[in-house]
Amino acid sequence: MPDAYAVFGNPVAHSKSPWLHETFARQTGETLTYRAIEAQPGAFQDAIFGFMQEGGAGANVTAPFKLDACALADDCRDRAALAGAANCLKFEGGRIIADNFDGVGLTRDIEVNLGVPLAGKSVLLLGAGGAARGAIQPFLDAGPARLVVSNRTLEEASALGATEAWRGRIETCALADLGEESFDLVVNATAASLFGELPDIPPEVFGKDCLAYDLVYGKGLTPFLSFARLSRAAHIADGLGMLVEQAAEAFHWWRGVRPETGQIIKKMTVPLD
Numbered sequence: 001m002p003d004a005y006a007v008f009g010n011p012v013a014h015s016k017s018p019w020l021h022e023t024f025a026r027q028t029g030e031t032l033t034y035r036a037i038e039a040q041p042g043a044f045q046d047a048i049f050g051f052m053q054e055g056g057a058g059a060n061v062t063a064p065f066k067l068d069a070c071a072l073a074d075d076c077r078d079r080a081a082l083a084g085a086a087n088c089l090k091f092e093g094g095r096i097i098a099d100n101f102d103g104v105g106l107t108r109d110i111e112v113n114l115g116v117p118l119a120g121k122s123v124l125l126l127g128a129g130g131a132a133r134g135a136i137q138p139f140l141d142a143g144p145a146r147l148v149v150s151n152r153t154l155e156e157a158s159a160l161g162a163t164e165a166w167r168g169r170i171e172t173c174a175l176a177d178l179g180e181e182s183f184d185l186v187v188n189a190t191a192a193s194l195f196g197e198l199p200d201i202p203p204e205v206f207g208k209d210c211l212a213y214d215l216v217y218g219k220g221l222t223p224f225l226s227f228a229r230l231s232r233a234a235h236i237a238d239g240l241g242m243l244v245e246q247a248a249e250a251f252h253w254w255r256g257v258r259p260e261t262g263q264i265i266k267k268m269t270v271p272l273d
Contacts, residue, residue, distance in 0.1 A: 001055070002031045002032050002033050003031075003032045003033075003058075003254075004032070004033045004034075004035075004051075004054065004055055004057060005021060005032055005033070005034045005056065005057060005058050005060075005254065006034065006035050006036065006037045006051055006056060006059050006060070007034075007035075007036050007037070007059065007060040007061070007062060008037050008038075008039050008044065008047060008048065008051075008059055008060070008061050008062070008065055008069075009036075009038065009039070009061070009062035009063055009064075009065060010038050010039055010040065010041065010063075010064060010065070011038060012036045012037065012038045012062065013036060014218075015062065016217075016218070016243060016268070017034070017036065017060050017062075017243075017247060018034045018035055018036055020243070020244065020247045020264070021034040021247065021251060022034055023259075023264060024247070024248065024251045024259040027259050027260065028251075028255070028257045028259055030255050030257065032057075032255075037051065039065060041064075044065045044068045044069070044072070045068070045072055048069075048089070048096070052091050052094075052096075056091060057090070057254065058088070058089055058090045058091055058250075058253075058254045059088070059089045059091075060087060060088055060089075060247070060250055061086060061087050061088065061089065062087065063129075063130065063131070063191065064130075066085040066086060066087055066100075066129075066130030066131070066133075066134070067084060067085050067129075067130055069085070069086040069087070069089060069098055070083070070084055070085050070086040070098050070100075072096060072098075073086060073089065073096045073097060073098035074095040074096050075095065075096070075097045075098070076097075076098045076099075077097065077098065077099040077100075079099055079100040079101075079103065079104070079134070079137060079138075080098045080099050080100040082136075082137050082163075082165050082166075083100050083103075083130070083133035083134045083136065083137065085100060085129075085130035085131075085133045085134055086098035086099060086100050087099075087100050087101060087102050087130070087134060087246065087250075088100065088101055088246075088249075088250045088253065090253065090254060099250075099253060100133075100134040101134075101245075101246040101249035101250055101253075102130075102131055102134030102135060102242070102246050103134045103135040103136065103137060103138030104138050104245070104246065104249055105241075105242045105243070105244075105245035105246025105247070105248075105249060106134075106135050106138065106187070106213075106215070106242040106245075106246070107135075107138040107139060107141075107142055108241075108245045109237075109241030109242045109244075109245050110185070110211070110213065110237075111142065113241045113245075113262075113265065114211065114235070114237055114241070116185065116211050116235075117142075118139060118142035118143065118144050118185070119142060119143040119144065120143065120144065120145050121144045121145060121146075121185055122144065122145055122146040122148075122182075122183045122184050122185070122207070123139060123144045123146065123147045123148070123183060123184065123185045123186075123187070124148050124150060124178075124183040124185070124186045124187070124205055125139070125147065125148065125149045125150070125187050125189060126150055126175070126186070126187065126188045126189055126190050126199050126201065127149075127151060127188070127189035127190040127191075127199075128149060128151035128153075128156035128157045128159070129156075129189070129190075129191070131189040131215055132149065132151075132189035133160065135187065135189060136149070136160065136166060136170065137165070137166075140166070140169055140170070144185075146171070147169070147170045147171070148170070148171045148172070148173065148181075148183070149161065149170055149172050150172070150173050150174065150175050150178055150201075151172075151174065151175065151190075152174065152175050152190075152199075152200070153174065154172070154173065154174040154177075157172035157174065158172050160172060175199060175200050176200065178201060178202055178204075178205055179202070179204070180202065180204040181204065181205065182204055182206065182207035182208070183205055183206070183207050183210060184207055184209065184210055184211070185210065185211050185213065186201075186205050186206060186210060186211075186212050186213070186228065186233070187214075187215070188212075188213070188214045188215060188216075188222075188224045189215050192223070192224065193214055193215075193216035193219065193222040193223060193224050194216055196222075196223060197223060198223035198224055198227055199224060201227075203227070203231035203232075204231075205231075206228055206231045206232065206233040208232075208234065209234045209235075210228075210233045210234055210235070211233070211234070211235040211236070211237065212224070212225060212228030212229075212233040212235070212236045212237075213236075213237050213238075213239070214236075214238050214239060215238075215239040215242060216238060216239055217238045217239040217240040217242075217270075218238070218240065218268075218270055219238070219270075220270055220271070220272060221272050222238070225238065225272060236272055237272075238270075238272065240265060240268055240269060240270070241265050244261050244264055244265050244268070245261055248261050
């Protein structure tokens with residue numbers, strides 16, 4: 001019987017993860033099954049345990065359960081532990097091992113696929129939830145000159161800045177306090193684009209040669225990307241490349257082989273117009 005995997009979220013019917021992992025399996029000659037499971041609020045733990053009892057070998061985790069996934073794990077690998085959030089689980093001997101490939105996938109997409117090195121750049125990360133948390137350490141590892149985390153509520157952003165591993169390495173502020181500073185890279189890790197909304201940010205955040213990157217994918221020109229373009233950001237991108245790259249990292253962790261991603265990203269790309 002093939003190993004079984006799934007993605008957990010709410011909502012999750014829109015997820016491209018089943019198609020991605022089935023494509024990876026065909027590409028690498030691996031045999032597995034993969035499906036989407038919508039867990040109800042407050043019932044994530046039961047959903048995971050139920051899947052494990054069915055023989056599940058591992059799972060991806062998307063909003064709003066990334067913090068729950070880290071808290072549920074018996075063992076959090078360094079990236080997940082630092083972020084306090086996990087987007088990937090492996091089940092071994094009845095134990096749950098958690099990791100976070102969001103930031104790795106995001107950084108790879110920006111630096112390798114889009115050709116924008118982060119070293120020496122000024123970076124603005126919008127949001128303080130699971131997606132933003134997962135991006136911080138990989139961003140810091142890439143050596144930016146400055147990393148600012150801004151959130152609608154200052155308390156959540158400040159909590160990240162007070163984390164021991166990140167204290168003094170990131171700056172934090174509320175969205176309302178961004179002022180007229182500009183950045184080389186602005187990443188929208190809020191949920192605003194999922195609801196057709198725009199984070200409350202000033203146009204000045206987009207510097208002369210800025211890349212504006214929205215983690216939401218497959219929705220064309222989101223309000224954030226449209227605003228970035230009107231604010232004269234030089235480049236815009238959605239989160240499709242991140243989705244594919246983090247999925248490839250998860251597949252490699254589970255199966256021991258890393259699939260090729262370039263052609264898949266090309267095939268899935270939706271024009272941003």
